[in-house]
Amino acid sequence: GGGGGGGSSTDDDDDGGWNDPCHFLSTQKHECDWISDAFPKKGVSKCIIRRDVDGNEERVPSALHLSSNNLKGSIPIEIGLLTSLKEILLSFNGLRGSIPETLGMLVNLRRFIVDENNLSGSIPHSIVNLVDLEMIQIPGSDLSGSIPPTIFNLPKLLSINLERNNLSGTLPDFTGNQVNILSIRLSTNQLNGTLPWSLGNLVQTQLLTLDNNQFTGSIPPSITNLTQVIAIVMNDNQITGNIPTDIGKMRSIRSVSTFNNNMTGTIPSSLFKLTDIYSLNIGNNQLSGTIPTELGLLTKLQILDLSNNNFSGSIPDEIENITTFFLLSLLQNQLTGVIPKSLAHSSNLRVLDLSSNRLIGNVPLEFKMLGDLQILNVYNNDLTGEVNILCPLTENNLDSIGADCGGISPEVFCQCCNFCCDREDFCSFV
Template sequence: MGCELGDSLANLTSLKNLGLGGCGLYGPIPSSLGELTQLSILNLKENDFTGYIPSFIQNLTLLSKIKLDYNQISGPILSWFGNLTAIQYIYFSSNKLIGSIPPSLFKLNNLEDLDLSHNSLSGTLLLDLNFNYLSLASCNLSKFPEFIGNQTNLELLDLSSNNIYGQIPQNLMNSSLQRLEVIDISNNLITGFHNHQTILPWSSLLVLEIQSNLLQGQLPVLPSYVIHYDASDNILSGEIPKSICNLSSILILDLSNNNLSGEFPRCSGGMISSSIIALNLRNNSFHGTIPLECQQQESDLRMVDFSHNNFQGKLKRPFATCVNLEFLDFSYNQISDVFPTWLGRFPLLKVVLMRENKFHGVIGKPEYTKGE
């Protein structure tokens, strides 16, 4: 049950840090907070505040961080925000903000983190700032902001759920972006990388989300430390490069719903990496035998989806170290084998889908080796 904030804090004029995130507050942000002129941090995120961004905030000239994300705040971002010269972090994500992004916002020389995602904002982005964190998801963008190629400190870039069309430009492939750890450009109309480049230059990359675009050509090759790679729902084609076996820290790999073909590479010791938790190859044109193997040490693999491909032959029994499997789907293939009773050896297995194959024989009890 929530409540209105009211004027109860107005007398705390020496307060420097106000954190009321996720407190179930609602109604307009009270103007009495304008009396707290010593505030450095204002955190009102994850409430149900309504109304416009209050004008009293321009009086908080010492403000370095403002978090209003995940509320119901509406209206425009006004130009007076450019007067908050000490501000370093602005988080306005997931509200109902409208109108143009004011140019004055881009003159805040200390600004490091900017999150305007999931609003109804628009406007030209002409920035001469160096960000650590930049999220402009769902901001009605139609092209890549040109200033991104000049960034040297950027660690997270989120341009997802826009209308960005065409190739990823050359400046975004700039080798100066060596601190980039997270890139999310999913849910756009992107057709490929500059000059069809497939070896990506971001050496610190940990997360790449390029799903739900119009990407064509071969699967991009990533640095070996990537932990999350989602290229699903594109038009990627060709064979998977052997270099995918270099993803030694991968946790999530989703290549589903593309036109990928050939045999999935057999990596030394089994399934890419012992760290992998989920592998999704659904709805491609892979052939050969099902590549289900685990590393010699106990694997963390929990979910695999090989369905809607052209895998054939017999199922190769995975090493007994696949003990954490929970979901297994190899339906809609051309597998010809006896019923795999050995699946009963996996104690956590909850879902097995095998339809539309050529299994035969008796459905019997799982076989156990001596000592199990």
């Protein structure tokens, strides 16, 4: 059973009982009054009145709110007897064991929120009986096995969060009633296989996180049907193929991350129709071609990471239209030409990494205006001149400068750099 009432627990290693006993299991109080004295919403709360089989009125609990209460042990199978429950909130406790199959008896349940526990075992298949379920949230436990495919067919489901578990298997075919799902969060599991074409049926979905899994194959072109999606996160998988050609159809999107995959091809021109996007993170792939001049159309960009790809050509002058950069990382490409001085117009710029390219010329004097800059890396290029003009910034926020300032005859002179490379690309901290 669970942690027990009145501040006691059945666990031998429990060192202090519940944070708030909530009068739990009190024989002097009706179960609808097993609530916290200090926090009236904590405990068995939101009781409702219904009639029993004889027509008599009775008070029954509709919510179990015991988050952050130092609960130990497992979720008892008897929880299935509380058929009037609409909400179960058990987040931030020390619950262990599996989720009981009896959960499927709670046919009135709307929200099951059990963040950050130590639950194990598989997701009970009986959960598909919960036809009123709107939100299932079990991140940060140790759940294993596959996700019951029919869970996505629950007619009222709006949000599912199973992040940071050990779930395996493939994604189901989204061919049922999933049109209402707004949020699907499955990152940091062991999910594998290819992304199904039926992902394109999730036309109302606003948030899709599949990062840090083992997905393979390409992103299906049908994903561009997700015209309501605000953020897609697919980094740290083994995804191949191109960025979908029609990505520009996803007009609501604000953030895209496919960092650290094996994607190839060029940046499709339709991407530059996404004029509200503020974060584009497609680094650590095998993308190639030039950085299109249309980049300047993305005037709300705050984060742009194209690092560790095979981009060539110069940094387009049109980048001057973007004055909102917070992070710009173009390191480890084959970029040529000079560093655009217009980057100094991004007064909020914190991180600028242009290292390991073939850039020439000087570090622009205008960079001395970047008062919020914290990291500047320009090493392993063909730059000349000096960076000393930026040294006063180290008295403000600038923590790290890396340049080709090493060796007997450095290419760049810098008295305040703390990371220097020489002409043989030998680098060291100073």
